[in-house]
Amino acid sequence: MKCKICKEKAIIKLKRHNIKLCKEHFNDFFLKQVDRAIKEYKMFKKEDKIMVCVSGGKDSLVLWYVLKKLGYNSVGMYINLGISEYSENSKKKVIEFAKRFDLQYKIVDLVELGYPIPKVAKESRRAECSVCGIIKRYYFNKVAFDEGFDVVATGHNLDDEASRLLGNILHWNEEYLKKQLPVLPAEGNMLKKKVKPLIRLTEKEIASYAFLNRIDYIIDECPLSEGATSLVYKDALNLIEENIVGTKQFFYFQYVKKLLKEIKQSQSEKRYLKKCKICGMESFHDICSFCRLVKDEKQ
Amino acid sequence: MKCKICKEKAIIKLKRHNIKLCKEHFNDFFLKQVDRAIKEYKMFKKEDKIMVCVSGGKDSLVLWYVLKKLGYNSVGMYINLGISEYSENSKKKVIEFAKRFDLQYKIVDLVELGYPIPKVAKESRRAECSVCGIIKRYYFNKVAFDEGFDVVATGHNLDDEASRLLGNILHWNEEYLKKQLPVLPAEGNMLKKKVKPLIRLTEKEIASYAFLNRIDYIIDECPLSEGATSLVYKDALNLIEENIVGTKQFFYFQYVKKLLKEIKQSQSEKRYLKKCKICGMESFHDICSFCRLVKDEKQ
Numbered sequence: 001m002k003c004k005i006c007k008e009k010a011i012i013k014l015k016r017h018n019i020k021l022c023k024e025h026f027n028d029f030f031l032k033q034v035d036r037a038i039k040e041y042k043m044f045k046k047e048d049k050i051m052v053c054v055s056g057g058k059d060s061l062v063l064w065y066v067l068k069k070l071g072y073n074s075v076g077m078y079i080n081l082g083i084s085e086y087s088e089n090s091k092k093k094v095i096e097f098a099k100r101f102d103l104q105y106k107i108v109d110l111v112e113l114g115y116p117i118p119k120v121a122k123e124s125r126r127a128e129c130s131v132c133g134i135i136k137r138y139y140f141n142k143v144a145f146d147e148g149f150d151v152v153a154t155g156h157n158l159d160d161e162a163s164r165l166l167g168n169i170l171h172w173n174e175e176y177l178k179k180q181l182p183v184l185p186a187e188g189n190m191l192k193k194k195v196k197p198l199i200r201l202t203e204k205e206i207a208s209y210a211f212l213n214r215i216d217y218i219i220d221e222c223p224l225s226e227g228a229t230s231l232v233y234k235d236a237l238n239l240i241e242e243n244i245v246g247t248k249q250f251f252y253f254q255y256v257k258k259l260l261k262e263i264k265q266s267q268s269e270k271r272y273l274k275k276c277k278i279c280g281m282e283s284f285h286d287i288c289s290f291c292r293l294v295k296d297e298k299q
Numbered sequence: 300m301k302c303k304i305c306k307e308k309a310i311i312k313l314k315r316h317n318i319k320l321c322k323e324h325f326n327d328f329f330l331k332q333v334d335r336a337i338k339e340y341k342m343f344k345k346e347d348k349i350m351v352c353v354s355g356g357k358d359s360l361v362l363w364y365v366l367k368k369l370g371y372n373s374v375g376m377y378i379n380l381g382i383s384e385y386s387e388n389s390k391k392k393v394i395e396f397a398k399r400f401d402l403q404y405k406i407v408d409l410v411e412l413g414y415p416i417p418k419v420a421k422e423s424r425r426a427e428c429s430v431c432g433i434i435k436r437y438y439f440n441k442v443a444f445d446e447g448f449d450v451v452a453t454g455h456n457l458d459d460e461a462s463r464l465l466g467n468i469l470h471w472n473e474e475y476l477k478k479q480l481p482v483l484p485a486e487g488n489m490l491k492k493k494v495k496p497l498i499r500l501t502e503k504e505i506a507s508y509a510f511l512n513r514i515d516y517i518i519d520e521c522p523l524s525e526g527a528t529s530l531v532y533k534d535a536l537n538l539i540e541e542n543i544v545g546t547k548q549f550f551y552f553q554y555v556k557k558l559l560k561e562i563k564q565s566q567s568e569k570r571y572l573k574k575c576k577i578c579g580m581e582s583f584h585d586i587c588s589f590c591r592l593v594k595d596e597k598q
């Protein structure tokens with residue numbers, strides 16, 4: 001197996017691109033895919049201040065690493081979810097990583113704030129993953145606004161997004177379908193732009209990149225994670241991809257293309273943001289989801 | 300395991316309906332599902348003359364059998380594709396079946412007509428399955444028109460249609476997506492209405508029904524069949540269905556609902572049929588696909 005570019009020994013085969021690459025050229029390929037996503041979807045520019053949401057897992061750490069390599073100005077934002085050992089270990093990975101690569105970071109500690117996920121889930125009698133989603137989104141938005149970031153970047157990859165798209169299509173979740181894009185524009189004055197620079201890369205490619213570049217990440221999944229459902233869609237898509245190479249990629253990006261076209265055509269309808277009556281953050285409701293969740297207020 | 304209705308010994312478990320049934324009540328259930336599909340999508344009425352496309356496989360023979368049970372007036376239409384032993388065996392099954400249940404049938408013999416699939420495929424240098432599709436569609440349409448049928452019924456089941464829908468979505472085949480319905484209306488004066496009365500039933504349910512009612516069908520798949528692709532989508536959907544019961548059914552029927560709504564909204568745009576310059580059948584082209592295929596005419 002020889003590298004398509006230099007003819008040296010290849011270490012990876014990328015079926016969907018029909019190429020084999022050596023370590024050096026795989027690294028090049030990887031950076032190019034991120035660069036291409038950033039430019040194609042106009043995610044951010046060199047002068048933008050980027051907040052990278054880091055969990056300690058492979059996707060977010062690789063993203064943080066690559067953005068530095070590409071010369072972008074990013075700060076990692078870690079939320080301590082208060083999920084016992086898992087949170088302690090992932091926090092440690094994030095701090096070690098930041099020190100090793102001389103990266104800036106910020107920590108929001110839900111335990112100190114009084115909102116550790118298991119406690120809020122119990123008190124609000126809601127599923128932990130749904131609570132976790134609301135709280136994370138809230139603090140990512142809040143910190144991005146408070147600290148004047150231009151854009152919020154997350155480590156979602158092609159498998160994440162294609163499988164989520166498949167799940168949303170199989171259940172025709174129209175509301176979610178409208179939001180499945182690599183870039184979500186800023187809304188109002190407080191909700192910053194959200195971007196997914198790893199969108200052109202698969203889980204396997206990201207894991208290979210992390211391995212080759214000795215990025216030390218937390219391998220455990222969150223112990224509270226439902227996971228099962230999204231894994232089923234991933235498995236189903238991978239089964240199809242193995243037999244019909246290129247399907248995953250075509251499926252997702254063609255969808256994005258169609259959706260962007262539709263959105264352009266219907267730019268007229270706009271939603272209006274209000275300010276949360278309790279905390280003042282912008283929201284589409286009088287009281288934001290976070291405050292409804294934790295302040296025990298009935299709307 | 301007890302039948303939900305009579306509490307006798309159940310012989311089948313229908314996960315997606317969350318019921319177990321004995322033989323008698325499964326048979327009832329099966330007929331009700333067909334009846335419901337016929338009425339829900341206004342497929343045909345008691346006085347209509349129905350042409351059932353029969354291949355000798357389980358789906359088409361079960362459909363033929365059930366339509367008789369439900370008191371509809373149907374004639375089986377078998378096309379001898381000229382695919383060696385497979386065609387001989389399937390023809391035998393169809394004739395035996397018709398005799399046993401006292402059903403009328405018609406045979407179109409592509410060998411006699413000079414268009415056996417392997418020959419046409421070779422001469423037109425096209426894939427056998429694509430040639431077979433064109434020729435079958437042509438003769439089903441032609442016979443239905445020539446003999447004054449009101450409607451053409453095929454044995455497509457929920458697995459066939461849901462997996463085809465999945466494949467068409469994964470590749471965003473917009474043209475095919477617009478036509479994935481349990482009923483396709485008649486077009487022009489020659490192209491009759493097409494219906495799929497088994498649409499509410501899965502492959503497994505149909506196989507169980509055939510087994511319980513001793514319907515003797517040809518088990519072999521067509522030896523020329525590509526098959527692989529559609530099987531991959533079926534496997535992927537079954538993998539999801541096993542984990543998230545009800546997905547297949549919701550996915551397909553919700554799609555149909557959305558599509559029917561869209562069609563209603565855009566009834567204005569209509570396509571116009573012409574008559575084929577060679578054979579006189581209605582077609583959207585000057586020369587129909589069949590004639591372009593076999594008459595060696597370049598358009």
Ligand SMILES: [Zn+2]
Pocket residue numbers: 003004005006007008021022023024025
């Ligand atoms: Zn190389």
Ligand SMILES: [Zn+2]
Pocket residue numbers: 276277278279280281287288289290291292
């Ligand atoms: Zn609030």
Ligand SMILES: [Zn+2]
Pocket residue numbers: 302303304305306307320321322323324
């Ligand atoms: Zn019973």
Ligand SMILES: [Zn+2]
Pocket residue numbers: 575576577578579580586587588589590591
């Ligand atoms: Zn013609």
